[in-house]
Amino acid sequence: MKTEIKGVNGLDNKEKLIISEIKSLINLKNMEPGEKLPSERLLADRLGVSRGSIRNAIQKLEFYGLLKSMPQSGTFIADLGLTAINGMIHQIINLPTPDFKSLVETRIFLELKLVKFAAARRTEEDLSEIEEVLEKYKFKVLAGEDAVAEDLLFHLSIAKASHNSSLNRLMLSITPQIITDFEKYHVCKSNTALNAIDEHQAIVDAIRFKDPSRAEEKMKEHFSVLYQYCYESN
Numbered sequence: 001m002k003t004e005i006k007g008v009n010g011l012d013n014k015e016k017l018i019i020s021e022i023k024s025l026i027n028l029k030n031m032e033p034g035e036k037l038p039s040e041r042l043l044a045d046r047l048g049v050s051r052g053s054i055r056n057a058i059q060k061l062e063f064y065g066l067l068k069s070m071p072q073s074g075t076f077i078a079d080l081g082l083t084a085i086n087g088m089i090h091q092i093i094n095l096p097t098p099d100f101k102s103l104v105e106t107r108i109f110l111e112l113k114l115v116k117f118a119a120a121r122r123t124e125e126d127l128s129e130i131e132e133v134l135e136k137y138k139f140k141v142l143a144g145e146d147a148v149a150e151d152l153l154f155h156l157s158i159a160k161a162s163h164n165s166s167l168n169r170l171m172l173s174i175t176p177q178i179i180t181d182f183e184k185y186h187v188c189k190s191n192t193a194l195n196a197i198d199e200h201q202a203i204v205d206a207i208r209f210k211d212p213s214r215a216e217e218k219m220k221e222h223f224s225v226l227y228q229y230c231y232e233s234n
Contacts, residue, residue, distance in 0.1 A: 011060065014049065016093050018057040021047050023089045026077065033079040037067070040075075063173075064092060100181045103174055108223050110171050111155060112216055117162035119207045119215035126161035127208055133157045134200050141193045148182045151193075154200060161207070192225060 011019065022037070025046075037043070040058070044051045058075055061067040066085055069075045077085070098106070118126070133154045140147035152175055159171040199222040206215035 011093065011095070014053055015057050015060060018043075018047060018049060018053060019061065019089060019093060022057065022061070023086060026085065027082065030082075031077055033077050033081060035077050036073075037075045037077065060092070061089070064088060066092075098174070098177060103178055103181060104226060106174055107171075107178060108226070110167060110174075111158070111223070112219055114159045114162040114164070114167055114171065115203065115207070115215045115219045116212040117164055117167075118158045119210055119212040121163045122161040122207055122210070126157075127204075130154070130157045130161060130204055130207065134204060137200065138197055141197060146183075147193055148179055151196065152179055152182075158203070158207070195225075196222065 022043070025031075025038075025043075031037075037058075038046070040051045040054045043054045047054070058067055058069065062069060066078050066080065066088060067075050068078060080088075118130075122130075133150065137147050137150040137154050140150050156171060156175065159168045162168060199218065202218040203215060203222060206212075206218050
């Protein structure tokens with residue numbers, strides 16, 4: 001569950017260097033949108049780094065839609081134009097790792113939208129999956145065990161039920177760092193987790209009855225403690 005999803009965390013110095021060099025190569029050769037980049041092997045030789053490092057940097061740029069890798073074909077420049085590509089790469093290189101407060105704000109913003117969509121669009125299969133994950137969360141909490149992962153899986157199941165792939169992808173992208181920070185700051189304390197069982201159930205009930213407004217209301221209530229904790233801790 002703690003596997004990094006490319007594009008979420010800040011770049012390390014090696015990735016910044018490689019991405020800067022890829023940008024320079026694109027500009028030096030005046031490469032056009034849709035044109036193929038040199039192979040990972042050639043880039044690794046040119047920059048004096050491992051192919052794995054090249055692959056990681058390419059994945060970062062793919063996450064932001066600047067490159068597109070096609071199996072057996074190679075990596076191609078997105079159809080954005082050099083001005084946009086240069087500007088976006090500059091911002092990507094200087095993008096810091098999200099802090100706890102910004103992650104919480106982003107999560108709340110996303111989930112208030114996602115839960116409304118889930119209530120409106122969920123299928124019976126979606127509802128069954130949400131309820132199944134909730135039962136796993138209840139089991140862990142009532143047994144006095146850490147349930148941070150189960151809590152996030154519950155929320156991810158709601159994101160999936162929204163049937164909005166873009167918002168779901170954003171939710172997935174911030175989840176690993178959220179889990180890390182929740183454990184670091186001991187956000188899900190036992191008493192809070194016990195209260196969350198009823199809060200989660202209220203959200204599920206609203207989704208079951210396909211009531212988007214009530215689903216949003218119950219999600220707001222659920223997040224009130226988290227939002228307060230976030231600002232008290234900063």
